[in-house]
Amino acid sequence: MRYLPLTDTDRAAMLDVIGAPSIDALFADVPADLYLDKPIEGLPLHASEMAVERHMRALSKQNLAAADAPFFLGAGAYRHHVPASVDHLIQRGEFLTAYTPYQPEIAQGTLQMLFEFQSQVARLFGCAVANASMYDGSTACWEAITMAGRVTKRRKAILSCGLHPHYVSTAQTMARFEGHGIDYALPTLTAETDFAALADKVDGETGCVVVQYPDILGRIGDMTALADACHAAGALLVAVVTEPVALGALKSPGEMGADIVVGEGQALGVGLQFGGPYLGLFAVRDPRHVRQMPGRLCGETVDAEGKRGFVLTLSTREQHIRREKATSNICTNAGLCALAFSVHMTLLGEKGLRALAAENHRLACLAADRLAQVPGVTALNEAFFNEFTLVVPCDARQLVRDMAGKGVLGGVSLGKFYPDGQGRENSLVVAVTETVTAEDIECLAATLQECLA
Amino acid sequence: MNAPNMSGWKPGTPQAPEGSDGVHTVTGNRGLMLEEPLVFEIGNTETTGVDFPSPLTLAGGAGGGPDTGSGSTPTADSSRVREGNRLGGLDRSESFGLPGLSEPETVRHYTRLSRQNYAIDCGIFPLGSCTMKHNPRLNEKVARMPGFSDLHPLQPESTVQGALGVIDELAHWLVSLTGMAGVAMSPKAGAHGELCGILTIRAALEARGDARQVILVPESAHGTNPATAAFAGYAVENIPATAEGRVDLAALEARLGPDVAAVMITNPNTCGLFEREMKAISDAVHAAGAFVYCDGANFNAVVGRVRPGDLGVDAMHINLHKTFSTPHGGGGPGSGPVVLSEALMPFAPLPFVRKTDAGFDLIEEEDDAAAPQSFGRMAAFHGQMGMFTRALAYILSHGADGLRQVSGDAVLNANYILRRCEDVLDAPFGATGPCMHEALFSDAGFAEGVATLDLAKALIDEGFHPMTMYFPLVVHGAMLVEPTECESKATLDQFIMALRSIAERARAGDESLHQAPQLAPRRRLDETLAARRPVLAWEG
């Protein structure tokens, strides 16, 4: 058992010091009829590193990795190239195997990184303050709704039809238990966002309006007027960004007046990972709202010799102090994913992020134009970043499966989210990142044409 | 918000303060201990450490066709390629001040930062309740296999059968090790798992038309317990503890009634003790029509030796980073699967994996008929896959026999520390019998003016990470020491030597303890200043 340093000689000597006859005797407080005195039957016994690796590799081979196929999936998780140095740095043991930095004198590495991360996220989102991360975008979105409830003392949220359906489900689940009102309608297949219609809905009971940018259909819209309408009614505007690379090309939500900007940071540094662990981003435009924020915050201070240093701060908001009155029950953040995001952001810098975004948009424009030439296919979006919706003449769920059968991962069927027979299932959301080649686009067009024929 | 104390020295500027050993350097570096400025102070918006294959500008909003780059162009009819970008006039024109570094500078920046951290790879990290055990590198290797790490969560099921197989295989282990009926795999961390368990209980109560309002939580509980109960819409009441540091069964029974939805109990509890009367507690709770939630943060102490299902538990989250060695990563990511009893399984959240003759299916919202009573979705996608692969690699490595040895050695190590230190450190429950995986001490016996904090900071100077301080709240000046099974006897002996020496100084009232740590990258930090004048982002 390669992970256990004690030898039988050690164990005997230690039991001697303790004055116990055996390790089993140390479990004397467990009632005898409930204590298992041998390994649970039917489960395998210990295995060598080689054997475990072999077993896991066999399982991994039963999957089609994104790198091994023309790949166009997005809808809340995006495949970008992650520079090799990102994965090297997050595997440094001093980051990988450290705990939450509760002893700041010996955790300045993690703390300074978190301070830099918070600063990077705030700038990306056009906000004043970001926290040290949340579990993922969907839970950050729900936390934003509850935070807006605390700030406005109103418990009604209006969700855009373009909000990711998993984020909507998450909010609906939580709202049902916590007594928030949720106003939401399924999306219609139009080229425009519903921002204007949302502005008309805001009233004196609205705590917040939640929009996604770009939205689940890849649409983008100016939220300035919606922000104004929210503020006039005393409500907050929450903007959700599931593809942060977009903000290398698009005006930030903070610049347009969004009060809380949350997001999924997976696209930068973290990778696809079959859905997790991901990285929740959470920022506020007005620093006066900081005390209503959930999650950990890292702040600057000085040590006893006057040297600059960093600590976790404003902890009285959190569960370990406030207990049942905390702003959230969140404890863990996504520290290592935040590190990956931050390293990737540092490698890119503004210049690199703008270039990355431009490359994504360039390829997406090419793909949209090419795919719209496939007979029977029309492109829905006027404006988009790296993801757009195609309307096809059949149920896209089957189309996606058929394309997968031909080795092409051709997009996400909206029917997967909205299987209600109202026409939404005849559409396909296609994401195009810098990892896509011209050959991939051509292959998707050909396969689409073949499957539709 | 103003920056605190602008005279505070920072890396990259001259006149660093003299070190506590009297040695002065102009850079502030001290040999291998290298100071590092913020990336905002050394980077700029013109530098990047990433290259792209094609020209780097975005076509303007009006005129100028899309940049087709230097790569090959799809064979589209070029007359139908539209001009201009498609950003709808929302181009980000203002600079947003994001600094970049070249690759060598980036590697050096983060490597230097990393060296200011203590970590389990550097030495014993005896944080009680947090369980800092060795993170096997096989787990990292496995998690990075492209067949796991490079999968999109919305790929067709036929292309991810192996990934769903991992979830199913890990689920089987968790269910077998806990003796429960099933498991919800999607919660993202321990506290999220608590929320999952409590929402499952609430859904089950609502299904029988029972609107109970109260959740009972012992005073010694983790802060997440009452926060979770409140987050799920319940009123929280405390259960008192006995003088032996365990739940007061009589007081609990007296409080149980038709308004109590659930009792949240940590077992082994946060005092490092096994709740001997757990079965009686569960029986009483069930008799009152309520459910038992067990905080599984300390499951690592009993894995392979006690099955929570046998104790009458209805729901328990398992922190994969505690019991099953996934890395803490400086504060996450976590993963908190929740095992559930037969009574609660129908109400488990979406999505979940179902095994059929043809392979694995993923049941989501649109499959209403397959899960009519599920309380719904708690997060996007299907859980912390990257943690599942690591945890499964760990579990397979140890196997049923090794996991039993894991809990045995963890408890042995903790008792060894308890018995070797209890003559110089007060052990409030030491006389009641063996502890579980963590040894609890208090500050009783310290000289006036010396606090638990001082002892903890002095451990830093000796090269150890301190234990958990001031938790649980029920013990004054608490010190909770959890060595885990991953420490050798030699490491424990050295740690004990240091701990005993500092404890004796604390008893003697050694004033110099207030100055500790003196040898760490930073001295004690001014947390009051940080909270009074919060600076939470770089403002240069």
Place this chain on the structure above:
Amino acid sequence: MPRYFTEDHEWIEVDGQTATIGITDYAQEQLGDIVFVEVPAAGASLAKGKEAAVVESVKAASDVYSPVSGTVTEGNAALEDDPALVNTAPEGDGWFFKLTVSDAAELEGLMDEAAYKDFVAGL
């Protein structure tokens, strides 16, 4: 002007219908360095014994209860910028809020300074 004290370590000074409320020197010493204070807004109506304000140190958050019922006329805005006033002048410039007393009879159960001193000495 008469000044009264509660067992939760608030003080209240009454001037006709108006009262000023804060926390005692003993309370601030127990809390340590105060980093944040949240006071009620003018117009808020408070009930005796109910949460009226929050006072925070680095590691603790405590509720401050209103010793009597009434309507808030002013919260101490100076505490927002300088919460340390609660440490340096808890029973002076570090007051929390003023209110219009709705039922003077509620003052009867409170301690006077001598009684509070005895109460603290017994803790």
